[in-house]
Amino acid sequence: MLHPDKIRYMQRLQQAATHQHFFYTSGRTDLAGFDRLAKKFAEAYGTELSRQTKHKHRMAGEASTCLHAVRLTARSANGQRVVDWVLLVSEGRGLVTRREQLQDLRDPHSRLKSSDQQHELVHDGKSWSWRLTHRSYNLCLDRIHRIASLSPDRRRQIEIDGVLRDADAEILLDQLYAEPGFRLVRRQVGKLVAELRRDWKRLRPASGPQLSERSFLAYVRFLPDRPVVNGLTHAERREAFLCAFPEQAKNAVVY
Structure with a gap:
């Protein structure tokens, strides 16, 4: 499929x-x-x-x-x-x-690795799940240490909801919390965020911008099959149908 x-x-x-x-x-x-x-x-x-x-x-x-x-x-x-x-x-x-x-x-x-080569499918003794590859995980660790240890003249600040934050750290957090929430990925993201917070407390002044609080990375919910047919997704087929037959499409169901 x-x-x-x-x-x-x-x-x-x-x-x-x-x-x-x-x-x-x-x-x-x-x-x-x-x-x-x-x-x-x-x-x-x-x-x-x-x-x-x-x-x-x-x-x-x-x-x-x-x-x-x-x-x-x-x-x-x-x-x-x-x-x-x-x-x-x-x-x-x-x-x-x-x-x-x-x-x-x-x-x-x-x-078996994902298409972007960032994740691998493993059995950890409990069940099969996806996790970040060792290379991807270590690259994240290196990035954490590099961002936290930036010299003051290289730090970038942005304002989020009226609060000053560190731009590089917030971009990294956005990316980590956008990871697919498979069980082992969630565990790795938790460890990486904890490492970032430890480095931040150790290397950044308490008077400077602090890391934003984030909610936990949600589990991936089960997604039903939505096969691509003739090169088009369900949404694309529906859009094409609506454009071609606007009157007939009002009450139509596109499969």
Whole structure:
């Protein structure tokens, strides 16, 4: 399935891992290329079979498969939107295990990463969840220490709701609290914010701008499927319909 946004895409990959689809191969293409790929995988590997049929195959010792992809904002050389895709496979025999060079997402050296390479899917002994990669986390730590230790002549102040704040620290906090609220990401964001507050108390004067208070990073709620069809999201299909048929569209339902 082609998803319109990163969160739905990451949720479905997490669900696939939870249902023991531990092996995967991935790639990047454009919309036209993904349509061809999806048809090929459906015919060869049964990616679009019903959940019940896939369960029967697994009980018979056969591998089941699922295909998930996300439409990115970037465009290919021919102007089409770029698509990142992942084919996930359960244990078992089948054509897919013979044809495809599969990686194991349980292997620390081949963990499945998000499209922007900022997050990785891991099992921490409790369940599958996404977290910031070690590189992303360490880059955040370096940024925290760099911002907190800026010399007075390099500090930038802004006014928020009538209160002076440090511009760089507030931008960083905005970005941290915009992270997708998966369980392990929330834990990491909490540690990073605590580190920023410790550094701030240690390196910045109490008379200067202080960090704003933020509410906790909310959990990611479950998002229903909103597949991209013919390159368009549900909202885009509705908008196109409304523009083409304004009178008929008043009471119409666009799928």
